[in-house]
Amino acid sequence: MPEPPSLHQLHSRQFETNRYVYPVISRRSRGLSVGINLNPDKICNFDCIYCQVDRTVPSTTRSVDLPVLLRELDELLADAASGAIFEHPKFRLTPPDRRRINDIAFAGDGEPTTHREFDRVVAEVAAAKARHHLTQVKLVLITNASMFHRPVVRRGLELLDHNQGEIWAKLEAGTAAYYEQIDRTSIPFRQILENITAAAQVRPLVIQALFMRVAGAAPPDSELAEWIRRLEEIRAAGGQLSLIQVYTVARRPAEEFVTSLSDEELEAIAQRAREAGFAAEVFGAA
Numbered sequence: 001m002p003e004p005p006s007l008h009q010l011h012s013r014q015f016e017t018n019r020y021v022y023p024v025i026s027r028r029s030r031g032l033s034v035g036i037n038l039n040p041d042k043i044c045n046f047d048c049i050y051c052q053v054d055r056t057v058p059s060t061t062r063s064v065d066l067p068v069l070l071r072e073l074d075e076l077l078a079d080a081a082s083g084a085i086f087e088h089p090k091f092r093l094t095p096p097d098r099r100r101i102n103d104i105a106f107a108g109d110g111e112p113t114t115h116r117e118f119d120r121v122v123a124e125v126a127a128a129k130a131r132h133h134l135t136q137v138k139l140v141l142i143t144n145a146s147m148f149h150r151p152v153v154r155r156g157l158e159l160l161d162h163n164q165g166e167i168w169a170k171l172e173a174g175t176a177a178y179y180e181q182i183d184r185t186s187i188p189f190r191q192i193l194e195n196i197t198a199a200a201q202v203r204p205l206v207i208q209a210l211f212m213r214v215a216g217a218a219p220p221d222s223e224l225a226e227w228i229r230r231l232e233e234i235r236a237a238g239g240q241l242s243l244i245q246v247y248t249v250a251r252r253p254a255e256e257f258v259t260s261l262s263d264e265e266l267e268a269i270a271q272r273a274r275e276a277g278f279a280a281e282v283f284g285a286a
Contacts (some may be wrong), residue, residue, distance in 0.1 A: 020070035020108075023085060025094055025178025028248070032085065032101035033140070034076055038064055038121065039110025046111065047145050047184040050253040052213055053109045064115065065098040069173050070124055077101075077132045077234050103131060103138040103166075113147035119155035126163040138164045141194075142208070146187050148195035161203055168245070169196050172209040181214070193230060200239030207231065208245045211269055215257045218265060228276050235277075246270040247283035260285040 026033040040061035043055055079085040080101040084096055086223035095155060104125060106112040115121060122139070129137055139160055147153045160167065176189040199205060209227070211219050219227075235241060246269050248260045261269075263284040270280035 013107060017073045017077070020069040021076050023080065025091065025098055026102070026105075027052070027247075031098050031100045032075070032080055032091075033102055033185045034080060034241065035107050036102045036104065036112075036121075036125065037070065037108030038106060038112040038115040039108045040064065040117070043111035043113060043114075043260050044111045044152070045146055045185060046260070047254075048073060049182055049184065049214070049255045050210060050249050050251060050258045052249075052251040055254075064121075065118075066121065069121075070128060071123065073104075073128050074131070074215075077104075077128060081132050081134060089135060090245060096241060101134065102135055103140045105140040105142055107140075107142040111144050111151045112141065113143055113150070113156070113201040116146075116152070119152050122159045122163075124158060129163065137138070137165050139168065141165065141167045143167065143169055144183070145192050145195045145199070146185075149191075156162075157199060159204075166206060167199065167203070168206045169199070170210075171196060171207050171230065172211060172227070174223050174228070174230050178219075178223050193234070197234045197237050197239045200234055202239060204240040204242035206243045206245060206248070207241055209269075210247055210249070210271075211261055211266065212253075213251050213259045213261060215260050218261060219269075224269060224272060227257065228272055231273065231278060232276060241278060243272070244273045244280040245283060246273070246280055249284050250285045 014241050020034045020037050022037065024035060025031070040059055041063070042055050044058045076085070083099065085091055086099050097277050112118065126139060129139065141160060157167065158182040159165070171192070173182055173189065179189040198203065198208060207281045227236070231241060231244070247253060249258060250260070263282065270282045
């Protein structure tokens with residue numbers, strides 16, 4: 001019989017009857033992460049080949065009802081703060097060292113910063129966190145950095161700065177050609193690099209870099225060298241990169257030709273980043 005999935009491989013964005021807020025045990029958070037889905041319509045401005053969102057199944061929710069989202073968040077934060085969440089069948093096997101709420105993450109079924117009132121949502125979520133006296137809990141934005149230049153997003157990033165915020169910006173290519181192959185978007189690679197650089201000049205960013213096999217082939221050595229150069233260019237421009245997260249696919253991807261890298265391969269990539277002077281961590285598929 002196949003092995004049951006580990007907790008970090010269970011990232012369903014459906015929890016009970018909730019429409020927008022969902023709990024997961026995150027390998028990168030090392031604890032309970034409360035996810036906020038600002039894209040329940042499953043619309044995204046990227047179409048990444050490794051994305052685990054099943055867009056073949058139509059969404060039943062098309063827009064964000066903010067009062068409903070905040071009610072769901074209040075209820076889930078209360079259960080997380082009290083520990084009641086770990087009595088739920090999905091979380092009863094959570095190891096003792098993961099039985100803590102680590103963050104509230106803007107993630108979901110698309111790019112969260114495309115929400116037209118992104119700054120308002122961040123402000124309301126920060127207020128909910130304060131109501132539950134969760135001052136130690138981070139607000140995490142998991143993003144492709146495509147919208148950082150928009151005023152509403154800049155205001156949202158500033159609110160994150162004042163509320164234990166952390167920005168995890170995606171950068172997993174060194175060249176425009178590889179970026180277009182992996183992320184399948186019309187947004188120019190240069191715009192992503194400029195947005196990450198500008199944001200990192202204001203506050204430290206975490207870079208999330210997912211590497212994989214594409215039709216059996218690992219990322220070319222030349223591509224990894226260019227990826228390191230892009231990181232170095234961001235730093236040279238005054239950008240602050242606090243951590244590079246090197247990881248791989250852990251759940252069913254959009255395309256069958258996408259498969260995981262081994263822990264050894266991920267460690268080799270992370271070591272290249274360390275040799276360039278960056279802090280790097282590895283998160284394997286298992």
